[in-house]
Amino acid sequence: MDAEVRRYIEAHFNEAVKDLERICNQPSVSAQGLGIAECADLVKRMLEETGISAHLLAAPGGPPAVFGEIRGASARTLLVYDHFDVQPPEPLELWQTPPFNLSVRDGCAYARGVSDDKGNLVARLHAIRAWLKVKGRLPCSLQYIVEGEEEIGSPHMGAFMGQHRSLFKADFCIWEGGGVNSQGRPQIILGCKGIVYLELEAKGTGHDAHSSYGAVVPNAAWRLAWALRTIKGPDERVRIRGFYDRVRRPTRVELAALRRLPDETEADLRGWGLKGFLKDVRGYTYRKRHLLEPSCSICGIEGGYTGKGTKTVIPAAARAKIDFRLVPDQRPEEVVEGLKAHLAEHGFGDIQVRDPGGHSPPARTPITSPWVKVVGETAKEVYSGPPEVSPTAAGSGPMAYFRQLGLDVIMGVGAGYPESRIHSPNENIRLDDFRRAVLHTAALLERVGRG
Amino acid sequence: MDAEVRRYIEAHFNEAVKDLERICNQPSVSAQGLGIAECADLVKRMLEETGISAHLLAAPGGPPAVFGEIRGASARTLLVYDHFDVQPPEPLELWQTPPFNLSVRDGCAYARGVSDDKGNLVARLHAIRAWLKVKGRLPCSLQYIVEGEEEIGSPHMGAFMGQHRSLFKADFCIWEGGGVNSQGRPQIILGCKGIVYLELEAKGTGHDAHSSYGAVVPNAAWRLAWALRTIKGPDERVRIRGFYDRVRRPTRVELAALRRLPDETEADLRGWGLKGFLKDVRGYTYRKRHLLEPSCSICGIEGGYTGKGTKTVIPAAARAKIDFRLVPDQRPEEVVEGLKAHLAEHGFGDIQVRDPGGHSPPARTPITSPWVKVVGETAKEVYSGPPEVSPTAAGSGPMAYFRQLGLDVIMGVGAGYPESRIHSPNENIRLDDFRRAVLHTAALLERVGRG
Numbered sequence: 001m002d003a004e005v006r007r008y009i010e011a012h013f014n015e016a017v018k019d020l021e022r023i024c025n026q027p028s029v030s031a032q033g034l035g036i037a038e039c040a041d042l043v044k045r046m047l048e049e050t051g052i053s054a055h056l057l058a059a060p061g062g063p064p065a066v067f068g069e070i071r072g073a074s075a076r077t078l079l080v081y082d083h084f085d086v087q088p089p090e091p092l093e094l095w096q097t098p099p100f101n102l103s104v105r106d107g108c109a110y111a112r113g114v115s116d117d118k119g120n121l122v123a124r125l126h127a128i129r130a131w132l133k134v135k136g137r138l139p140c141s142l143q144y145i146v147e148g149e150e151e152i153g154s155p156h157m158g159a160f161m162g163q164h165r166s167l168f169k170a171d172f173c174i175w176e177g178g179g180v181n182s183q184g185r186p187q188i189i190l191g192c193k194g195i196v197y198l199e200l201e202a203k204g205t206g207h208d209a210h211s212s213y214g215a216v217v218p219n220a221a222w223r224l225a226w227a228l229r230t231i232k233g234p235d236e237r238v239r240i241r242g243f244y245d246r247v248r249r250p251t252r253v254e255l256a257a258l259r260r261l262p263d264e265t266e267a268d269l270r271g272w273g274l275k276g277f278l279k280d281v282r283g284y285t286y287r288k289r290h291l292l293e294p295s296c297s298i299c300g301i302e303g304g305y306t307g308k309g310t311k312t313v314i315p316a317a318a319r320a321k322i323d324f325r326l327v328p329d330q331r332p333e334e335v336v337e338g339l340k341a342h343l344a345e346h347g348f349g350d351i352q353v354r355d356p357g358g359h360s361p362p363a364r365t366p367i368t369s370p371w372v373k374v375v376g377e378t379a380k381e382v383y384s385g386p387p388e389v390s391p392t393a394a395g396s397g398p399m400a401y402f403r404q405l406g407l408d409v410i411m412g413v414g415a416g417y418p419e420s421r422i423h424s425p426n427e428n429i430r431l432d433d434f435r436r437a438v439l440h441t442a443a444l445l446e447r448v449g450r451g
Numbered sequence: 452m453d454a455e456v457r458r459y460i461e462a463h464f465n466e467a468v469k470d471l472e473r474i475c476n477q478p479s480v481s482a483q484g485l486g487i488a489e490c491a492d493l494v495k496r497m498l499e500e501t502g503i504s505a506h507l508l509a510a511p512g513g514p515p516a517v518f519g520e521i522r523g524a525s526a527r528t529l530l531v532y533d534h535f536d537v538q539p540p541e542p543l544e545l546w547q548t549p550p551f552n553l554s555v556r557d558g559c560a561y562a563r564g565v566s567d568d569k570g571n572l573v574a575r576l577h578a579i580r581a582w583l584k585v586k587g588r589l590p591c592s593l594q595y596i597v598e599g600e601e602e603i604g605s606p607h608m609g610a611f612m613g614q615h616r617s618l619f620k621a622d623f624c625i626w627e628g629g630g631v632n633s634q635g636r637p638q639i640i641l642g643c644k645g646i647v648y649l650e651l652e653a654k655g656t657g658h659d660a661h662s663s664y665g666a667v668v669p670n671a672a673w674r675l676a677w678a679l680r681t682i683k684g685p686d687e688r689v690r691i692r693g694f695y696d697r698v699r700r701p702t703r704v705e706l707a708a709l710r711r712l713p714d715e716t717e718a719d720l721r722g723w724g725l726k727g728f729l730k731d732v733r734g735y736t737y738r739k740r741h742l743l744e745p746s747c748s749i750c751g752i753e754g755g756y757t758g759k760g761t762k763t764v765i766p767a768a769a770r771a772k773i774d775f776r777l778v779p780d781q782r783p784e785e786v787v788e789g790l791k792a793h794l795a796e797h798g799f800g801d802i803q804v805r806d807p808g809g810h811s812p813p814a815r816t817p818i819t820s821p822w823v824k825v826v827g828e829t830a831k832e833v834y835s836g837p838p839e840v841s842p843t844a845a846g847s848g849p850m851a852y853f854r855q856l857g858l859d860v861i862m863g864v865g866a867g868y869p870e871s872r873i874h875s876p877n878e879n880i881r882l883d884d885f886r887r888a889v890l891h892t893a894a895l896l897e898r899v900g901r902g
Contacts, residue, residue, distance in 0.1 A: 152760070153761060197761045205725060210874070211776070212845040213741065213845065214747065214748035214776055215740050215741055215745070216728045216740055217723055218729060219749055221750075221752045222679075224676075225749065225752070226680055228673075228676040229680040232673065233677060272656040272657060272660060273656060274656060274669070277667045290666055290667045295662075297673075297763075298672035298766070299662055299672075299756055299765070299766070300758075301672045301675075301676070302757040303753075304750050304772070306770070309807055310807055311750060315751065319757070321757070321761065325662070356760055393663075394663040394664065396763075
C-alpha cells in the first residue's frame with residue numbers, strides 16, 4: 001500500500017477514534033425507533049465531511065438510508081454496505097459503562113454498535129479520507145449505502161433496492177462487518193442465510209375458560225403445540241412439503257473451504273453450556289450443518305397463565321414466534337406459502353400466520369470470485385496470518401438484494417474479533433483491530449483502482 | 452318444617468344479611484395470603500356466637516381451619532364443609548362496587564365470595580341459630596369444618612384430615628356450595644373431579660442463543676412442544692400408559708341422572724364463543740364427556756421472546772403448566788409417576804416435572820345414597836321444582852378426604868344461581884336464594900334429627 005497513505009492513517013488515528021465516539025454516542029436503536037433520523041443525518045454529514053456526496057433516500061414507509069458516491073482515479077467502483085442502527089442496549093445493568101457513551105480502556109473501545117456496525121463504517125470512511133487528504137482523490141470510484149433497519153431484518157431493503165436500483169453501478173461490494181478469528185487471521189465470509197420470521201396464533205374459546213372444561217372445549221395452547229409438532233419433529237427435519245427442494249448442493253470448493261476452517265466445536269459447546277450439538281455433529285460436520293443447512297427455530301411461545309403458582313385456566317389464545325433460516329436457493333415467499341398450505345393440510349387451517357416484519361432471501365457469493373482473491377491479498381498487507389475464507393455466515397442480512405444487482409458481495413475488511421459481544425452488553429472492538437480495518441480498506445481501494 | 456323455626460328465619464332474615472356483610476367485608480384471598488388468619492378468627496367467632504363450640508386447627512405448615520361441634524337432640528350428626536377463603540378480586544375495574552364491601556341492590560348482594568362460599572356458610576349458621584333460638588337445641592348433632600385454602604387447591608387438606616381424622620364422627624356431609632339451576636330447580640351434585648397440577652420445564656442452551664444457531668443447538672421450546680405432543684394429541688386422548696385403566700364405568704343410575712339434566716349445549720357454546728365442542732358432543736354426550744371423563748389441559752406455556760416485534764433467539768428454557776382432571780378411581784400419585792415414566796420412555800427424560808401445590812383425588816357419592824333422597828325431599832319444602840341431581844361436578848375439591856371417612860358427601864343446600872359469577876367480577880347472590888338456603892338447611896337439620 002502507498003506509504004504516504006499508511007503514514008497518514010497512523011498519524012491521524014485519533015481522529016478516527018473521535019469519529020467513532022461521535023457516532024457511537026448517537027443512539028440509533030431501530031427496534032425502539034430511537035434516534036434513527038438523527039443518526040441518518042449524522043452519517044450523511046460524516047460522509048460529506050469525508051468528501052463523499054451524500055443523499056438521504058428511502059423506500060415508501062421506510063426510514064432514511066444514506067447513499068453516497070465519489071468518483072476516483074479509476075472507473076472501477078467499490079460499493080460498501082453498512083448500517084447505522086444498533087441492537088437495543090438492554091439489559092443496561094450489565095454494562096460497565098453507559099452503552100451510548102464510548103469508553104476506551106485497555107486498548108478497547110466499548111459502546112453499543114461499536115463493532116456492529118459503526119466501527120466498520122468509521123474505519124472505511126477514514127481510509128477514504130486518508131486517500132483524499134494525501135492524494136486528492138481515491139484510487140477507485142466508490143458508492144456507499146448505509147441503512148438504518150438492519151437490526152430489525154431490513155424490512156424495507158427489498159423495496160428500496162427495487163426503487164433505487166438504477167443508482168447502483170459498482171464492480172463488487174464490501175459487506176457490513178468482518179474482523180479476525182481467535183488466531184488473529186482475517187475473516188472473509190461470502191454469504192448470508194435468508195430469514196423468514198413469522199407469528200403463529202391459535203385460538204380456542206372466546207375468553208380463557210376454567211380448566212374444568214378441559215374435556216369439552218378446545219385449548220389454544222394444545223392446538224399450537226400440535227401444529228408446531230407437524231412443522232418439525234425431534235428428527236429436526238422441517239416437514240413443510242418441498243422445503244428442501246431448492247437447497248443448493250454445496251460446491252466442492254465450498255466444502256473444501258469449510259474443511260479448512262478452524263475447529264471451534266469444544267469452545268462453542270462450552271459457550272452454550274452443552275455436552276453435544278444436535279445430531280452429534282462436530283468439527284467439519286458441525287460447520288457444515290451450522291452454515292449450509294436451513295433451520296426452523298421457535299423464538300418464543302406463550303399462552304395462558306405463566307405467573308407464579310397455579311391457575312386452572314384454558315388459554316383462549318396461544319402464540320409462537322418462529323424463524324426459518326434459509327440457504328440458497330430457498331425462497332422466503334415459498335416458505336410462507338408452504339407453511340400455510342402445510343397447516344391447512346394437517347388440520348390446522350385455523351392457526352393464523354402473520355408476518356411481523358418482512359424477510360430476506362439467502363445469498364452466497366462464489367468462492368471462486370476474483371474479488372475474494374483481491375480482498376485476501378490486500379488483507380495480507382495488514383494482517384500476519386492468511387485469511388480464513390468461509391462460504392457463508394450462519395446469520396442473515398439483506399445481502400441478496402445486492403447479489404441481485406449481479407455483484408459479488410464479500411463480508412470482511414472489518415474491526416471485529418470473537419469477543420466483540422455484538423448484540424450483548426459491553427460490545428467492544430480492539431483499537432488495534434480498528435486501525436487494521438482502516439489500513440485494509442485503504443489497501444483495498446488502491447488495489448481496486450489498479451484493476 | 453317446624454313453623455316457628457320458619458317464622459323466626461323469615462323475621463330475622465336481616466340479621467343473616469348483616470352477618471353476610473360482616474364476613475364479606477373481611478378480605479380472605481388465599482392466593483395472595485390476604486386476611487386469612489383474620490377471617491379464620493372471624494369465622495370462629497361467628498360459630499361461637501351461634502352457639503357452636505369452635506377451635507382453630509391446622510396441619511403442619513398450613514393456615515388455620517375452623518372446626519366446630521354442637522350436640523343436638525339426636526345423636527345423628529350432619530357434617531358441613533365450607534371454606535372462608537375467596538378468589539382474588541382482580542380485575543378491580545370491572546366491579547360496580549368494591550369487592551370487599553357488600554352491596555345490596557335490586558334484590559342481590561354483591562361481594563367477592565358472597566356466593567363462593569361465604570353466603571352458604573352464613574345461611575347454614577342462621578338455620579342453626581334459628582333452631583337454637585326457637586327450640587334451645589338442634590334437632591340433630593352437627594360438626595362444621597371451614598377451611599381457608601379451597602381456592603388454591605386445598606394443599607394441606609390431605610394432611611389435615613390425616614391428622615384430625617378422629618375428630619370427625621358424622622353420618623353424612625353437606626358440601627360447600629349449591630343453589631338453583633336456570634329453571635329455579637335446586638341442584639344436588641354428588642362428586643368432584645380430582646386434580647393434578649404440574650409444571651414442566653425443558654432446558655436447552657445455558658443462555659438464550661442467537662437463532663442463527665438453530666440448526667445445531669437444542670431449542671427448549673421445541674423440546675417442550677414435542678414432549679407435550681406425546682402426552683396428548685389431536686385425538687384428545689391422554690397417552691400416558693394406564694391413564695384410563697382406573698376410570699370407573701358410570702353406573703346405569705348415574706347415566707340416567709345425566710340424561711335427565713337440562714340441555715345447556717347452546718347456552719354453553721354461546722358462552723364460550725364456540726361453534727362446537729370437542730368431538731362434536733352435544734346434550735347428553737356433552738354432559739357425559741364434561742362430567743365423567745378425565746382431561747388434560749395446558750393452562751399456560753412460555754419460553755423465549757414474547758414481546759412485540761421480532762427477536763431471533765433460541766429459548767434456553769421453556770415451561771408449561773398443565774393439569775389433569777381425574778375421575779374415580781384414578782389416583783393423582785399414579786398420574787404423576789405415569790407422566791414421568793412416559794416422558795422418560797419417549798426420550799424426554801430431560802424435562803423436569805414439578806408439583807407446585809399438591810393435588811386432590813376424585814370423589815363421587817352414589818346417587819343411590821339414602822341421604823340424596825333426604826336432601827331432595829327437604830328441598831321440596833322450600834323450592835317449587837324437583838331437584839336436579841348430577842352425579843358429579845366438573846370442578847375439583849378436597850371432597851375425597853371426606854369420602855375417605857366413609858361419608859356420603861352431597862353438594863347442594865346453597866345460595867348460588869347460574870349468574871352468581873363466582874371467581875369473576877360482580878360475584879353475587881339473590882337474597883331470595885339466600886333465604887331459601889337458610890330454610891333448606893333448617894329443614895334438613897330437622898329431617899336428619901328425625902332419622
